[in-house]
Amino acid sequence: MQKTSARRTSPVHALALAIAGLAATLAPAARAQAPAAAAGTETFKVGIVSFLSGQAAESFGIPAVNGAKALVEAFNKGEAPAPYDKAGIGGMRIEAVYIDENGGATKQVQELRNLYDREKVDAVVGYVSSGDCLAVAPVAEEMKKFLILYDCGTPRIFEDAKYNYVFRTASHATMDNVALARYLKARNIKAESFNMINQDYAWGQDSRKDFTLSMAQLYPQAKLGEDLLPKFGAGQYGTEISALMSRRADVTHSSLWGGDLQAFILQAGPRGLFKRSQVVLSAADHVLTNLGDKMPDGAILGARGSYGLLSPKSPLNDWWWSIYQKSYQTYPAQAPYRMAQALLGLKMAAEKAMAANGGKKPTTEQLAAALTNAEWDSPGGRIRMTLGGGHQATQETAIGRTRYDAAKKMVVLDDIQRFPAACVNPPVNVKSEDWIKSDFAGAKCN
Amino acid sequence: MATALTILIDGLSYASWLFIVALGLTLVFGVLKILNIAHGSFYALGAYAAASFVAWFASMKFAPEWSLVAMLFAAVAVAVLVAPLTERGLMRFFYGRDEVLLVLVTYALFLVLEDVTKLLWGANPYYVSEPYAMFGNVEIGDQVYVGYDFMLMGLAVAVGLAVWWGLNRTRQGKIVLAVIHSEEVAASMGVNVSRVYMLAFGVGVFLAALGGAFTAPLISVQPGVSVGVIIVSFAVVIIGGLGSIEGAAIGALIVGLARSFAVHVMPQAELFSIYIVMALVLMVRPEGLFQRIQARKI
Numbered sequence: 056m057q058k059t060s061a062r063r064t065s066p067v068h069a070l071a072l073a074i075a076g077l078a079a080t081l082a083p084a085a086r087a088q089a090p091a092a093a094a095g096t097e098t099f100k101v102g103i104v105s106f107l108s109g110q111a112a113e114s115f116g117i118p119a120v121n122g123a124k125a126l127v128e129a130f131n132k133g134e135a136p137a138p139y140d141k142a143g144i145g146g147m148r149i150e151a152v153y154i155d156e157n158g159g160a161t162k163q164v165q166e167l168r169n170l171y172d173r174e175k176v177d178a179v180v181g182y183v184s185s186g187d188c189l190a191v192a193p194v195a196e197e198m199k200k201f202l203i204l205y206d207c208g209t210p211r212i213f214e215d216a217k218y219n220y221v222f223r224t225a226s227h228a229t230m231d232n233v234a235l236a237r238y239l240k241a242r243n244i245k246a247e248s249f250n251m252i253n254q255d256y257a258w259g260q261d262s263r264k265d266f267t268l269s270m271a272q273l274y275p276q277a278k279l280g281e282d283l284l285p286k287f288g289a290g291q292y293g294t295e296i297s298a299l300m301s302r303r304a305d306v307t308h309s310s311l312w313g314g315d316l317q318a319f320i321l322q323a324g325p326r327g328l329f330k331r332s333q334v335v336l337s338a339a340d341h342v343l344t345n346l347g348d349k350m351p352d353g354a355i356l357g358a359r360g361s362y363g364l365l366s367p368k369s370p371l372n373d374w375w376w377s378i379y380q381k382s383y384q385t386y387p388a389q390a391p392y393r394m395a396q397a398l399l400g401l402k403m404a405a406e407k408a409m410a411a412n413g414g415k416k417p418t419t420e421q422l423a424a425a426l427t428n429a430e431w432d433s434p435g436g437r438i439r440m441t442l443g444g445g446h447q448a449t450q451e452t453a454i455g456r457t458r459y460d461a462a463k464k465m466v467v468l469d470d471i472q473r474f475p476a477a478c479v480n481p482p483v484n485v486k487s488e489d490w491i492k493s494d495f496a497g498a499k500c501n
Numbered sequence: 502m503a504t505a506l507t508i509l510i511d512g513l514s515y516a517s518w519l520f521i522v523a524l525g526l527t528l529v530f531g532v533l534k535i536l537n538i539a540h541g542s543f544y545a546l547g548a549y550a551a552a553s554f555v556a557w558f559a560s561m562k563f564a565p566e567w568s569l570v571a572m573l574f575a576a577v578a579v580a581v582l583v584a585p586l587t588e589r590g591l592m593r594f595f596y597g598r599d600e601v602l603l604v605l606v607t608y609a610l611f612l613v614l615e616d617v618t619k620l621l622w623g624a625n626p627y628y629v630s631e632p633y634a635m636f637g638n639v640e641i642g643d644q645v646y647v648g649y650d651f652m653l654m655g656l657a658v659a660v661g662l663a664v665w666w667g668l669n670r671t672r673q674g675k676i677v678l679a680v681i682h683s684e685e686v687a688a689s690m691g692v693n694v695s696r697v698y699m700l701a702f703g704v705g706v707f708l709a710a711l712g713g714a715f716t717a718p719l720i721s722v723q724p725g726v727s728v729g730v731i732i733v734s735f736a737v738v739i740i741g742g743l744g745s746i747e748g749a750a751i752g753a754l755i756v757g758l759a760r761s762f763a764v765h766v767m768p769q770a771e772l773f774s775i776y777i778v779m780a781l782v783l784m785v786r787p788e789g790l791f792q793r794i795q796a797r798k799i
Contacts, residue, residue, distance in 0.1 A: 108615065110725030113624045255772060283768045288729050290720050291518075294511040294764040297644055301507060301765070314626065317721035321630055325638065327645045345626050345721065 097416060099147040099405065101127075102154060102170035104181025105206075105394075109157035110288050114313035114341045115183045115390040118383075119206065120153055122391025123180075125382045126375075126398050127151050136374050144402050145409040147416065152176060156183060160190035167191045171200045178203065178405075178422065180397045183390070185209035185257035192221045201419045203426075205397035206390060208338075208359065209257045210265075210487045213443025220423050222446045224397040224438060228258065228310070229265045229487035230452050230479045231337040231359050233495070236269035237479065238355060238454040238472055239306065244333055246274045249306040250299050252292075254315065255284040262310035262337055268491040280304045285315075292319045296326055307332040317342050324351050340364060341388035343466040347459070350466045354457045361435045362392035364468045365453040375434035387434075396433035396450075403431045439476065441483060449480040475499060503642045508761045510641065514650045516757030517657035518716050522730055523737040523749045524664060525708030531681050531744030532701035535592065536600065538607040540709050541731030542614035546583060547710025548717040548726055549618055550575035552627035555717075559631070568632045572714040580707035588702040593695070611727070619724055626721035633718035653715060660708065661750055668746070677701060681744065736775050740782045742789025751790055755782075 103123050106116025127149050129135050133142035143149050152174050154166050163182070170176045178201040182188045188207035193216070195202035202221045204212065208228035212221075239246055249270060253259035263282070270277050280302040283295050296319075299307055307328065311319050316339060323329065329351035340358035343350055358365050363386060366372050375395055379387040387395075404426035408417035417425065428445035431438055436451045455468030478500035481490035490496065526540045554571040563571075587610065595606050636648025668674035679687040680697045688694050712730070720726065737756050741748020756775050763774035770777075782790060 108619070108724055110723070110728075112725070113626055113723045117624050281768070283764065284771070285764075286772050288725065290726065290729055291515060291716075293514050293650060293719075294761045297507050297511050298765050298768070300644055301504065303643075314721050314723050314725065317626060318719065321628070321633070321721065322647075322719055325634060325647050327638075345628070349628065349630055 097147050098150040099144040099178075099416070100150045100152065100174065100176045101398075101401070102152045102167075102174060102176040102179040102181065103394075104154045104156050104163070104166065104170075104179060105390075106157055106183055107153065107155040110314050111183055112157070114316075115206065116156060118341070118388060119183070119390040119394040121383050122379060122387060122394040123151065123153075123398060125378050125391075126395055129378055130398075130402065136371060139399060139402055141406060145406045145414070145416075154181070156181065156187060160184075160187050163187045164190055164194050167194055167202075168198070171195075171198055177201065177416075177419075178401055180205050180394070180401060182207050185261070188212055188223075189257065192216070192218060195221050199419060201422050203397050203401060206393050207258070209261045211257070211261070213447040214486045217444060218446055220419060222400075222423075222426055222440065222448075223443070224400045224440075224448045225360065225393045226448055226450050226452070226476070226480055227487070228262050228337070228359075229481065229491070230449070230474075230476075231310070231357050232262055232265035232308075233269050233479045233491065234357055234452045234454050234474045235308070235335050235337055235355065236266060236273050237474060237500070239333075239335065240273045241472060242470075244306070246270065246277050246306045246333075248278045248280050248304040249308055250281040250283075250302060250304040250332065251279070251308045252281070252283040252285065252295055252299065252319070253308075253310045254287045256287055258312075259284060259287075259310055263308075265487060265491065266308050266310075266337070268488060272491060272494050277306075287315065289315060290318050292322050295319075296323045296328055299323075300326065300328055300331060304332055307334045308337070309334070310337045312338045312341070317346060320346060320351070321349060324349060329354060338389065340468075341390060343457070344385055344388070347464070347466065348461075350457055350459060352458050355454060356457060356468075357452060357454045358389045358392075359452070360389060360392060361451055361453045361473065362389040363387060365455055365471060366392070366435055367451075367453075367473070369432075369434070369436075371432055372434040392433075392435050396435060396438050396448075399433050400426060400429065400431055400438060400448075404429055437476075441476075442481070449476040451476050452479055504765060506642065507644055508758070508765050510644075510646065511764070512754070512758035512761035513654055514646075514757070515760060516753040517650075517654040518712055519730075519733060519737055519756060520657045520750055520753035521660050521715070522709055522712035523734040523741075523753055524661065524746065525705040525712070526734050527738045527741065527744055527746065527749045528664070528701055528708070529705035530738065531746075532677060533592070533596070533698055534600065535603050535607065536735075536743075537705070538604065538731060539587070539610040539614060540607075540705070540734065541727035542611050542618070543579060543583065543706045543709035544713035544716075544730050545618055545722075545727035546579045546614065547576050547713025548720070548722045549622050549627065549713075550579050550710065551714035551717040552629045552722050553622075554578070555629045555631065556627075565631055565635060568629070568635070572629075572632065572717070573711075575714045576707055576710040579710035580703050583710075584703035584706040585699065587706070588699050592702065593698070596698070611731075615724065615727065618727075622722075624724055626723040627717075628721060629717040631718070649718065656715060657753075660711070661746070664704075664708075664746060673700070733775065736779050739789055740779050742786075742792030745789065745791035748789055748791030 105119045106112040180203045183206045185207040188204045204223040210227040253263040334354045336356040339356040340363045408421040408425040453473045455471040460467045482497045551572040554575040555568045558571040639646045737752035741752030759774045759778045763771045
């Protein structure tokens with residue numbers, strides 16, 4: 056008789072290997088390099104890390120990289136408006152290396168080391184995921200290399216640690232949730248009870264906490280009902296929607312984003328959740344073009360800044376909007392805006408450091424010194440590196456209400472309210488949680 | 502009482518799509534002894550194909566009801582195009598090899614198909630939400646459900662019965678069962694085992710694609726949809742017993758109801774709920790609920 060079972064491993068063992076493999080890396084790293092600079096020309100090499108595959112690619116990663124490509128091209132051609140009109144960075148051609156953020160924090164730590172050690176980049180601009188930001192920031196600091204976090208929202212990065220070489224050029228998630236609560240209060244929207252649904256990781260948990268604390272200050276009588284934390288990428292929300300509808304609440308808050316948010320809206324809309332409760336979404340502008348008339352009217356939403364349909368009128372914004380729309384036939388939503396303000400900040404800081412350095416390429420220390428406590432104009436408004444010892448940005452934000460415009464065949468935002476940075480961000484040296492609990496002490500809203 | 506009814510309906514709704522996908526996974530394992538990670542990719546291909554077929558039918562001015570037919574066509578098209586290519590072009594070269602190697606081969610295939618879907622459909626999302634509204638809403642107590650969810654439950658029952666009937670009441674099905682029991686004896690009796698492998702793999706791909714096609718109206722079809730479904734499908738077939746159709750049904754019900762109960766009663770435990778149930782089942786029956794004890798060949 057033939058022996059057939061000896062070489063086989065048990066199915067459960069094989070399955071464990073399979074799941075480990077899936078969890079470890081879901082897609083190979085995509086690595087695309089822009090054309091090299093002309094021989095003999097000094098370049099400024101930037102590693103740009105964002106989701107090029109996986110669930111965060113469509114909503115955030117790829118639009119942000121598209122924004123980076125449009126902007127780097129405009130910089131290199133010297134086509135950006137003043138004060139960003141010097142070609143490249145201080146005359147040095149920008150060479151961009153694009154890295155896929157997909158695959159988890161452990162992989163990103165390795166990719167970051169590769170960017171500094173092998174690719175010899177002068178700076179890295181990247182990271183959508185709060186989990187990745189928390190993982191890579193200490194690594195850049197340990198290596199004494201320059202890192203700009205352009206998108207992730209968790210406040211913990213600069214509130215729980217101090218960095219010399221790491222910066223975040225966008226406000227953290229506290230701003231988004233404080234602004235939502237202030238918007239509700241300013242319009243006297245009834246909120247005796249509220250439900251929440253947020254993803255179960257750093258971004259969702261921090262958003263949940265900030266909104267709950269803000270409601271406790273602005274609506275002290277409001278009671279929290281359902282507090283749901285589905286996993287990232289859940290896709291199916293039928294049960295969660297039933298739970299939200301069973302426990303009726305005046306307001307339903309969510310910081311869902313990307314494909315999760317789109318699936319939630321597609322499933323919750325027909326079931327009438329948006330009619331039963333005032334839905335408020337902290338980061339939802341990026342799904343409006345995709346959902347179109349499937350986006351229910353009357354939802355209150357933010358874009359994590361004055362971005363896209365919430366952006367202020369300015370020559371810089373008009374120029375940015377036009378180069379993005381020309382390249383990609385759609386308007387820029389939040390992710391490309393945040394990428395743009397990071398690259399504008401990098402260019403500003405590098406050129407400032409070069410000016411103080413006799414026009415030579417700046418060292419990491421000079422670059423870091425130039426960006427610390429800096430200010431610059433971006434398409435979404437003025438960026439000020441005021442928090443985290445001058446390493447964490449604050450900016451204004453805006454909130455609006457959805458309405459599908461059949462004539463324009465697009466969702467528009469009405470009833471937009473702008474909030475100055477000092478109204479929705481904590482002051483210097485105060486943690487977000489403490490600031491909210493102090494009834495927003497020192498906030499300047501007028 | 503109302504909460505119990507809501508938990509039951511939500512659990513059945515979640516179990517229905519999960520069962521369709523897990524059924525294909527367990528069938529492929531039963532016949533080919535492959536833990537097919539690429540099953541999630543076939544699910545995604547079904548969803549993408551459904552998006553394209555529904556859009557095409559709409560552009561041909563077919564009535565909205567035809568979108569259901571379009572989704573069925575999408576699943577058939579994926580099975581007809583992808584299954585022979587994958588099974589004849591790749592998998593057959595690894596039959597009889599160590600199961601770990603087979604898992605790695607299907608994992609590699611999963612990665613390749615992820616990029617193939619991006620190559621074919623790009624990174625932008627697709628929507629097929631029209632069929633979702635086709636069955637109207639159903640009010641039960643203070644809940645409003647979408648009729649489509651109940652249609653999915655019916656589809657899952659129909660698919661389960663069809664597969665059971667095909668395996669137990671047809672000559673071809675009995676040949677498949679013979680191969681599941683012992684491919685060597687079946688081959689010695691004149692059964693074309695390669696053909697049975699191709700048939701079983703094709704049905705498995707069809708079921709994955711069918712699950713994807715009929716889930717497409719609920720979600721935004723975009724890169725990454727293949728990941729979550731394969732992990733939870735593995736949980737289903739482990740609970741039910743690898744290779745068992747009855748096990749896939751009971752496993753899907755257990756997972757659906759456990760998750761629904763957790764979301765309604767203890768939301769903090771939602772992530773944990775499926776895996777604690779799986780762990781408990783494996784503690785009592787390491788081979789799963791419906792896995793038959795197999796004689797060791799010597």
